[in-house]
Amino acid sequence: MKKILILLCFIFLLSGCYDYVEIDDLVIISGMLLDYKDNNYVVTSQVIENESKTKIKIYTTECLQIDECIYELSKISNKDIFLSHLKVLILTESVINNGKDYYDYFLRDTKSKMNFYIYYVDDKYKDEILNIYKEDSGSALYIKDLMEFNNKIFSSSTPVSFLDLIYKKLEYGIEPIYPNLKVNKNNDEKILFLENLITFNNKKEKIVLNDIDGITYNMLSNKLIKTIITIPCDENNFSLIINDVKTDYNWKKSILKINTNLKGKMSSYTCKYDLGKSDNIEKLNSIVNQYIKKNINDLITKQIENNIDFLGFGLYIYKHDKNYFDFKNNNWNDNLKNLKIDIKVNTTISSIGEMRK
Amino acid sequence: MNQEKINSFNLSTIIVSLCCSTFYGIFSSYIINTAKNASTISIVIGFIISLAISKIIISFFKKEKDLTYTKKLKYIFPKLSIPINIISILCSIFGYILITYRLTTFLSNQYLIETPRYIISILILSLTCYTASKGFNTAIRVSVITFFISIAIFFFDFFSLVGQINLENYLPLITVSYKNIIISSLIFALYFAIPLIYIHIIPFDQIEDQNKFKKYYYFMILVSFIIIFASVFTSIGVSGSKVTELFDYPIYSTLKRIKLFSALDSLENISYAAWFLFIINTANMMLIYIFNGIKEAFNLEKKKSIIIDSIIIVVIFLISNFIFSNNNYNESYEYIYIPTIFALITLSILIISLIKHKFKSKNKRTISSS
Numbered sequence: 001m002k003k004i005l006i007l008l009c010f011i012f013l014l015s016g017c018y019d020y021v022e023i024d025d026l027v028i029i030s031g032m033l034l035d036y037k038d039n040n041y042v043v044t045s046q047v048i049e050n051e052s053k054t055k056i057k058i059y060t061t062e063c064l065q066i067d068e069c070i071y072e073l074s075k076i077s078n079k080d081i082f083l084s085h086l087k088v089l090i091l092t093e094s095v096i097n098n099g100k101d102y103y104d105y106f107l108r109d110t111k112s113k114m115n116f117y118i119y120y121v122d123d124k125y126k127d128e129i130l131n132i133y134k135e136d137s138g139s140a141l142y143i144k145d146l147m148e149f150n151n152k153i154f155s156s157s158t159p160v161s162f163l164d165l166i167y168k169k170l171e172y173g174i175e176p177i178y179p180n181l182k183v184n185k186n187n188d189e190k191i192l193f194l195e196n197l198i199t200f201n202n203k204k205e206k207i208v209l210n211d212i213d214g215i216t217y218n219m220l221s222n223k224l225i226k227t228i229i230t231i232p233c234d235e236n237n238f239s240l241i242i243n244d245v246k247t248d249y250n251w252k253k254s255i256l257k258i259n260t261n262l263k264g265k266m267s268s269y270t271c272k273y274d275l276g277k278s279d280n281i282e283k284l285n286s287i288v289n290q291y292i293k294k295n296i297n298d299l300i301t302k303q304i305e306n307n308i309d310f311l312g313f314g315l316y317i318y319k320h321d322k323n324y325f326d327f328k329n330n331n332w333n334d335n336l337k338n339l340k341i342d343i344k345v346n347t348t349i350s351s352i353g354e355m356r357k
Numbered sequence: 358m359n360q361e362k363i364n365s366f367n368l369s370t371i372i373v374s375l376c377c378s379t380f381y382g383i384f385s386s387y388i389i390n391t392a393k394n395a396s397t398i399s400i401v402i403g404f405i406i407s408l409a410i411s412k413i414i415i416s417f418f419k420k421e422k423d424l425t426y427t428k429k430l431k432y433i434f435p436k437l438s439i440p441i442n443i444i445s446i447l448c449s450i451f452g453y454i455l456i457t458y459r460l461t462t463f464l465s466n467q468y469l470i471e472t473p474r475y476i477i478s479i480l481i482l483s484l485t486c487y488t489a490s491k492g493f494n495t496a497i498r499v500s501v502i503t504f505f506i507s508i509a510i511f512f513f514d515f516f517s518l519v520g521q522i523n524l525e526n527y528l529p530l531i532t533v534s535y536k537n538i539i540i541s542s543l544i545f546a547l548y549f550a551i552p553l554i555y556i557h558i559i560p561f562d563q564i565e566d567q568n569k570f571k572k573y574y575y576f577m578i579l580v581s582f583i584i585i586f587a588s589v590f591t592s593i594g595v596s597g598s599k600v601t602e603l604f605d606y607p608i609y610s611t612l613k614r615i616k617l618f619s620a621l622d623s624l625e626n627i628s629y630a631a632w633f634l635f636i637i638n639t640a641n642m643m644l645i646y647i648f649n650g651i652k653e654a655f656n657l658e659k660k661k662s663i664i665i666d667s668i669i670i671v672v673i674f675l676i677s678n679f680i681f682s683n684n685n686y687n688e689s690y691e692y693i694y695i696p697t698i699f700a701l702i703t704l705s706i707l708i709i710s711l712i713k714h715k716f717k718s719k720n721k722r723t724i725s726s727s
Contacts, residue, residue: 018472084623107603110466113613115622163600163614170599319528 023050027079029086031130031140033121034066034102036094041102043069046130046140047077048085056138058130066105083109086116088140089162090181092126097204103166118160119143120178120198128183132190139192146194147179155227156196156214172327173314175199177217180208201308202333213302216295219245219260220311231291233271233284240264240288240349251320255340256313260292265351275352288347296343307333313341361494362565368497368556369573370504374638375552376581377507379696381588381632382459384548385607387693389589391541393598395531396589399538403545404582410550410704411578415571417711418561426557426646427653433710433717441706442654446647448699450673452552453643455696457481458677460636463606468626475678482674485637489644493559496641503638507631511584514628515591517615522594532598544693547700549581554703555642558649 031046044060061072074081095102106112121129130139150157157179168176180195196214199207209217218224226243244263249256266275273280303309314332317324325335392399421429430445431438461477469477488496531538564570592601592611604610612625647669652662 018476019469110470113622114610115613115616163596166603167597167600170603171597316525319525322529322532 021080025079026050026082027074027077028082029070029073030138031088031090031143032086033090033092033126033130034095035092035126036098036100036102037062040064041066041069041095041100043073044126044130045070045073046138047073048138049077049079066102067109070105083111084113086113088119088143089116090119090121090126090129090143091178092121092123093200093206094123096120096178096200103162103169106162107166114162116162117144117147118162118165118178119181121181125181125183128190129181129192132183132192142192143181143194146192150194151225153226154211154215155218155224156211157194158197158214158218158221158223168312171315172318173309173316173332174312175201175308175310175333177209177310199308199310201306202331203307205306207302207306207308207310209299209302212295213299216292216299217311219262219292220247220258220296220299222247228267229291231288233273233287236270236272238269238271238284239267241267249316251317251324254324255342256317257342257344258296259344259346260296261346261348262288262292263348263350264288266349266353269352281349281352285347285349288349289345292345292347293343296345300341304336307336309333309336313339361563363494363497363559363563365564365566365570365573367501368559368564369570369577371497371500371556371638371642372553372574372577373504373507373581373584374500374635375555375642376549376578377584377632378456378552378635378639379548380585381608381629381635382463382606383455384545384693385589385592386602386605388541388545389593389598389602389607391533391537393532393602394527394529394593395533395538396541396593396598397527397586398530399541400545400582400586400589402538402542403549404586406542406546407550408578410546411553411575413704413707413711414550414553414556415574417707417714418557420711420714422561425560425649425653426554427650429557429714430706430710431654433713439654442650444702445706446650446654448703449555449643449647449650450669451699452696453485453640453647454673454677456636456643457485457640457673460633461677463609467609475674478674478678481637481640482670485640485644486670488637488641489648493642493645496638496645499641500638503631503634507584507634508580510628510631511587514612514615515587517617517624518591518595518611521614522591523597524594526594526597544697547697547704549585550578551700551703552639552642553578554707555639555646558642558646 028048028050029045030048033044035042035044040062041064042060042062043066044058047057047059049055049057057077059073059076061069061076063069063072070081070083089106091102106114132139132142147157147159151159158177160177160179165176168174177197177199180198182193182195183190184193185191196211197209197217199209201207212229215224215227215229218227222245224242224245226241228239228241230237230239242262242264245260246262247258247260249258251257269275271284273283275281299311303311303313309315309332313336314325314327318327325332388396388399417429421432424432426445427442430441434441457478460481461474464477465472465474488499561567561570588608592607595611595614601607601611609625609629612628613622615624615628616622617624648662648666651657651665651669657665
């Protein structure tokens with residue numbers, strides 16, 4: 001009997017009754033938008049509330065620290081906060097540029113899973129971004145699907161996980177880049193749209209990457225899964241579905257060598273060359289090489305002109321030759337213009353589709 | 358004492374728990390903060406040093422095969438046995454407090470936030486006291502189960518994360534001074550090997566297949582090394598040393614990245630159960646040593662020893678809940694050095710005992726031959 005009583009005590013103590021919270025008493029945060037205004041954080045949270053029916057709600061709180069805002073949210077909703085379900089953290093320009101350590105809370109809080117994704121939103125869309133799709137599973141989950149789809153089909157944007165962002169903030173010679181969200185209109189209906197990538201230089205200027213830049217960024221950072229590019233040939237053009245890209249870097253004699261190998265399948269063709277001849281396929285390979293090389297050059301020029309190393313060349317050099325530059329005491333971005341880069345692209349068109357010519 | 362014989366393999370499984378218990382929650386953040394990218398080098402150097410310590414421990418284990426550690430000390434130091442045994446027991450009490458305190462802290466931080474820490478502390482104390490009261494046969498049975506669970510968890514974790522490893526994250530390999538690497542290696546060796554002393558609670562004679570023990574002993578040390586090395590290697594490889602060193606529980610933070618079929622997450626909580634089991638096993642062994650040690654050192658009767666054991670449990674509870682009432686990273690970071698002193702004391706006692714035993718046996722042989 002004594003033993004049974006002791007075991008019963010253990011059942012109560014071990015099952016964590018002390019910390020027990022009913023799901024109805026929880027407010028589950030699935031998405032969060034962070035803004036910074038007059039030295040205060042403005043936190044807009046998309047939450048899932050479970051009462052008689054699951055509801056998506058939006059709460060906005062304003063305070064000095066993010067955790068304070070979260071507690072404020074708990075106060076408003078009269079429920080405990082559940083942060084582990086957070087899927088999306090959207091940042092505004094003021095949060096990124098005011099250099100506030102907004103990420104500190106998410107690193108420090110024990111309930112933060114740190115497996116959510118980071119996005120950027122322009123000020124003009126910040127009020128409506130989490131308010132779309134309130135009836136369904138909520139904008140936060142829609143954004144997650146949006147990125148997964150883009151990544152599988154276009155690769156013009158790239159998912160940035162919270163820990164990737166922290167990694168880029170802490171390491172030398174690499175700057176963070178953010179996927180850009182906006183609200184578009186489709187037949188009078190507002191829809192969420194995933195724009196390309198965006199970053200900010202030391203002067204807090206916004207650098208926007210277009211579609212081609214986004215694809216090239218993904219090629220250079222080995223994150224490209226699948227994309228389609230249209231390449232001019234003569235006065236016409238042809239499209240290539242690229243699904244196999246590998247970029248290697250090499251640092252030798254103070255020259256950064258970039259070697260990109262890609263494989264693609266032709267999806268449309270209006271050029272003059274006869275595809276039945278292997279010489280012409282070689283010619284097309286070299287056209288693609290030149291096109292990709294030009295895109296890489298343009299992206300690097302964008303980096304240099306804006307004085308920001310978002311491609312992480314500095315990080316690569318630091319890892320392979322840490323004495324090349326005093327990364328600790330000097331700003332690597334200022335040295336970007338002195339960097340010698342040698343680019344090589346090697347394309348293989350593996351299929352011309354179902355047609356023989 | 359329970360006279361049931363123990364199988365070599367079963368006994369050797371406790372080695373994995375003893376070697377790994379201090380790593381996940383105590384030593385991992387220290388080594389990554391001190392040696393940074395060179396943590397893996399530190400671990401390898403530390404492992405080589407720890408092999409020498411392990412050799413000393415097994416050599417002493419094989420001396421006076423029918424005696425436990427306390428009785429061996431009594432035999433070797435007939436006049437000084439009481440202070441030496443007291444020092445050894447105090448070192449073990451401190452070790453017990455440290456490891457259970459870290460487990461309590463972790464559980465209280467991560468899972469049972471609202472629950473008062475003393476409740477968690479009581480639970481751990483009760484669990485380890487109960488197992489310790491059942492003797493080492495029970496503790497060894499628990500360790501056999503733990504061994505297979507932890508190996509399964511290790512493989513699952515490793516293969517879930519290996520695809521995320523970026524070899525560039527280990528570069529540049531050395532970003533800290535050689536002094537940092539050597540100090541962390543030395544401390545690693547002590548943390549890794551000194552807990553092995555608790556196998557001495559079982560007299561060597563009680564092992565069924567004694568000739569096989571040495572082989573299993575080194576094999577399990579190697580397994581423990583592989584587990585620790587792979588944990589640090591994967592953590593740095595996945596997140597980079599700069600991100601990993603931010604956390605008080607770096608391995609736990611890395612395990613948060615495990616996701617199965619794009620939907621199943623929070624698996625780090627299951628994975629970290631291996632550490633809880635390691636701690637519980639080590640705490641069991643420590644308590645068995647403390648309880649038996651007091652009884653044997655002072656030749657106490659059962660009733661008296663139960664009273665003293667109870668007093669010790671109360672003292673342990675009070676120390677871990679009142680003196681270590683704060684709970685922060687700096688605190689635990691500083692504690693890295695204090696156990697090192699206790700480990701060095703334990704190692705010194707072991708070496709002196711081994712030397713003294715050698716002389717004693719030499720004299721014995723000389724007397725018997727003359």
